[in-house]
Amino acid sequence: MLLSQFQTIGRELSSRGLVTSHSGNMSVRFGERMVITRRGSMLGCLTEQDLVETGITRNDRMTPLASSELPVHRAIYQYTGAQAILHAHPPHATAISLIEQEIVPRDEWYEVIGRVPVLGWGLNLKPGCLDSTVAEELKERHVVMLYGHGSFAIGQLLEEALSFTTVLEEASKVLCLLKSLGSGNLPQA
């Protein structure tokens, strides 16, 4: 049951071009434990061996197998009410993150995700970094971007986190189209 949820979301991310073959990660919380995708797993074709259960505050023998973004997932679960987390590499949002310090949708999606901050702006970000900064921002919102890297979205379910991720990417695509049409100065709404 849990595996099929991960597989469904992984396939969606992969088929929508929101991750590369071996990037992205996701997790679901169970009290003080979580199930997270394995380090280096392929989200488009997950198997039982790609799901790793480990602690939110405690390490165990499975911890080294978890995604390299584990510190960020742990911080988010410690500081927010999230029950599920999804990290993706949406290309249009990533492009905007390289030139703007926040992503401000110009379309209907502003009502859903509001202004999305770009964290770590100008820095050379390594996996697992900015954990407390990402968690702090996600107390107030559903999704954030990391400079030149990707998104972290939260929800009560993986599907909800996926929805915020696709909304961010679609809004970003519209912003890029507006810019290509000459009507943008990427706006500060």
Ligand SMILES: [Zn+2]
């Ligand atoms: Zn990443």
